[in-house]
Amino acid sequence: MKRVLVVEDNETNLYLIRFILEKSGYEVIEAREGAVGVELAIKEKPDLVIMDIQLPDIDGLEATKRIRASEADGDIPIIALTSFAMAGDRERALAAGCTGYIEKPINPETFIAEIEKCL
Amino acid sequence: MRKYTTIVIGILVLFGLYLTSLYSFLLFHSLVELFSIVVACSIFMIAWNSRRLMDNNYLLFIGIAYLFIGGLDLMHTLGYPGMSVFQGYGTTLSTQLWIATRYLESLSLLIAFFFLGRRMRPNLVFLSYTAIVSLVLVSIFYWNVFPLTFVEGVGLTPFKKISEYIISLILLGSVVLLLRNRREFDRGVLRLLIAAIITTIGAELFFAFYINAYGFSNLVGHFLKLISFFLIYKAIIETGLTKPYNLLFRNLKQNEEQLEQANVRLQEMDRLKSVFLASTSHELRTPLNSIIGFTGIILQGMSGEVNEEQRKQLTMVKNSASHLLSLINDVLDISKIESGRVELSPEEFSLDDLVREVVEPLSPTASKKGLELMTEVPAGITLFNDKRRVKQVLMNLVSNAVKFTNQGSVKITARVPGEDNLEVRVIDTGVGIKKEDMDKLFQPFQQIDVSPTKKSEGTGLGLHLSKKLADLLSGDISAKSEYGRGSEFTFTMPLRYEEEQRNEASAGG
Numbered sequence: 001m002k003r004v005l006v007v008e009d010n011e012t013n014l015y016l017i018r019f020i021l022e023k024s025g026y027e028v029i030e031a032r033e034g035a036v037g038v039e040l041a042i043k044e045k046p047d048l049v050i051m052d053i054q055l056p057d058i059d060g061l062e063a064t065k066r067i068r069a070s071e072a073d074g075d076i077p078i079i080a081l082t083s084f085a086m087a088g089d090r091e092r093a094l095a096a097g098c099t100g101y102i103e104k105p106i107n108p109e110t111f112i113a114e115i116e117k118c119l
Numbered sequence: 120m121r122k123y124t125t126i127v128i129g130i131l132v133l134f135g136l137y138l139t140s141l142y143s144f145l146l147f148h149s150l151v152e153l154f155s156i157v158v159a160c161s162i163f164m165i166a167w168n169s170r171r172l173m174d175n176n177y178l179l180f181i182g183i184a185y186l187f188i189g190g191l192d193l194m195h196t197l198g199y200p201g202m203s204v205f206q207g208y209g210t211t212l213s214t215q216l217w218i219a220t221r222y223l224e225s226l227s228l229l230i231a232f233f234f235l236g237r238r239m240r241p242n243l244v245f246l247s248y249t250a251i252v253s254l255v256l257v258s259i260f261y262w263n264v265f266p267l268t269f270v271e272g273v274g275l276t277p278f279k280k281i282s283e284y285i286i287s288l289i290l291l292g293s294v295v296l297l298l299r300n301r302r303e304f305d306r307g308v309l310r311l312l313i314a315a316i317i318t319t320i321g322a323e324l325f326f327a328f329y330i331n332a333y334g335f336s337n338l339v340g341h342f343l344k345l346i347s348f349f350l351i352y353k354a355i356i357e358t359g360l361t362k363p364y365n366l367l368f369r370n371l372k373q374n375e376e377q378l379e380q381a382n383v384r385l386q387e388m389d390r391l392k393s394v395f396l397a398s399t400s401h402e403l404r405t406p407l408n409s410i411i412g413f414t415g416i417i418l419q420g421m422s423g424e425v426n427e428e429q430r431k432q433l434t435m436v437k438n439s440a441s442h443l444l445s446l447i448n449d450v451l452d453i454s455k456i457e458s459g460r461v462e463l464s465p466e467e468f469s470l471d472d473l474v475r476e477v478v479e480p481l482s483p484t485a486s487k488k489g490l491e492l493m494t495e496v497p498a499g500i501t502l503f504n505d506k507r508r509v510k511q512v513l514m515n516l517v518s519n520a521v522k523f524t525n526q527g528s529v530k531i532t533a534r535v536p537g538e539d540n541l542e543v544r545v546i547d548t549g550v551g552i553k554k555e556d557m558d559k560l561f562q563p564f565q566q567i568d569v570s571p572t573k574k575s576e577g578t579g580l581g582l583h584l585s586k587k588l589a590d591l592l593s594g595d596i597s598a599k600s601e602y603g604r605g606s607e608f609t610f611t612m613p614l615r616y617e618e619e620q621r622n623e624a625s626a627g628g
Contacts, residue, residue: 010405010409012406012409013405013408013409013412016409016412016413016416019416019421019422020416020421023421054401083401083404091464104404104408105407105408105409105411105412105415105441105444106408106411106412106415107411107412107415108412108415108416108418108419108421109415109419
């Protein structure tokens with residue numbers, strides 16, 4: 001079973017993403033803060049990371065950079081959760097080292113397909 | 120340079136006056152006093168005639184006072200020994216008048232502060248001065264009760280000498296008050312006024328020592344008086360006429376500065392408003408995203424079976440939430456454009472790809488309505504611009520065309536008419552737009568009624584936003600239509616976006 005680390009501070013969104021992933025047969029690890037996300041990404045070595053951009057402590061971009069800078073990185077696919085209206089989010093996410101991005105609102109019909117592209 | 124010229128001319132004038140005094144002291148005295156009388160009257164004229172506009176009652180008070188000071192100085196001049204205008208009064212007359220005038224002048228300079236920033240009735244002040252000066256004149260000329268100031272063969276009386284010291288002290292007091300209230304005065308005016316008063320004090324001290332009306336200290340005293348009135352002339356008359364805003368309407372100038380500060384604050388608040396709007400709409404989007412996401416999950420059947428009625432209602436929830444989300448996004452976009460906070464990120468991209476990305480998501484709707492969705496785009500056109508924004512504009516135009524066309528076709532054509540420009544047309548065979556509605560087309564929240572029964576869905580911001588975006592991309596959107604036959608929207612933009620082009624475009628428009 002593939003393991004996905006979801007770094008997201010909003011409980012509702014976290015639940016939504018976990019629900020979709022578990023229904024589709026993934027195991028989910030959660031982090032509600034950027035720093036915890038970085039720690040878990042290195043320690044647990046998940047198959048994929050879903051990273052929200054706006055986080056309470058360090059933002060998703062910084063967290064991604066830290067994961068990429070660590071030795072244990074091993075090119076984990078990191079998918080940024082971006083917002084359509086925030087121009088520049090996507091460019092910044094890719095520049096920080098994200099593999100791809102998914103725009104909010106999450107569309108359950110395409111969400112899994114997007115993830116599978118990166119796995 | 121001009122300063123030195125003034126000083127040189129001043130010294131020459133003083134020297135000339137000195138020579139005059141050697142020839143005739145009476146002539147010298149008359150010239151000096153006449154100068155101060157003219158200055159005093161001019162101060163009155165300026166102050167009195169601008170009294171309704173002036174916002175500084177200190178100056179108005181002084182202005183009125185100086186008319187009477189000038190008047191008494193005239194009497195003093197006419198009563199000077201040797202003038203033989205007033206017979207039988209002796210040397211004491213002119214010194215009595217002198218002392219009275221100096222008391223009036225110094226006390227006026229002191230009392231004037233009382234009216235700084237207070238209401239004052241000019242007519243009342245004028246009447247009071249008339250009464251006081253009349254009393255002084257009567258006491259000197261008629262009642263003979265004014266203390267003697269000069270006794271033939273003895274010289275100045277103690278009253279005269281002590282008075283000069285008292286007057287000097289009063290003047291010193293007015294200097295202190297001037298310094299204390301320096302914020303109410305223009306710096307240049309303040310300096311000149313202080314210099315004038317200090318020179319007057321110097322003059323008073325010389326007059327305390329003199330032995331006879333034609334002596335040396337009398338000469339120096341009159342020189343100092345001349346200089347002091349010249350300084351007052353510089354302070355009030357020259358400044359009042361050449362830089363009225365430094366003197367007469369100083370408050371007006373200060374108000375202007377306050378207005379400027381208020382303007383700066385307003386701009387800051389406008390910026391804060393935009394920041395507030397941006398963060399608010401982020402906060403609004405977060406729960407909406409959840410609503411759309413969960414509705415999607417349930418509609419997908421991921422949480423269990425959904426019956427037909429539930430599906431229908433949930434679809435409505437999802438559509439309404441999506442509609443709300445696009446409204447928020449549009450409002451945010453517009454506010455960003457209006458506050459000039461949109462950063463474009465231009466990149467190279469192929470028009471082919473872009474048109475495909477626009478058409479693909481719309482083709483299911485088009486085919487459902489039985490519409491033909493055609494593209495006539497020459498291959499190999501490369502653009503350098505903000506792809507996302509260009510796509511947003513084109514998407515809006517094409518989806519409008521699909522929305523408002525019930526039969527026939529929607530066609531997208533592109534060509535490069537000049538060397539640097541791209542022209543994209545979106546042509547439909549839809550309902551069209553009435554002539555009278557063409558003006559409202561690009562206005563916000565002006566959805567044009569297509570039919571009386573069915574109001575079309577959409578935010579009502581699409582074309583307004585597209586027009587603003589096109590402008591931002593150095594392009595433009597225009598429309599023509601024939602009601603009932605179809606519409607044609609033309610989107611033009613440069614092949615390569617350059618910052619300067621945009622500035623020119625916005626300067627021109």
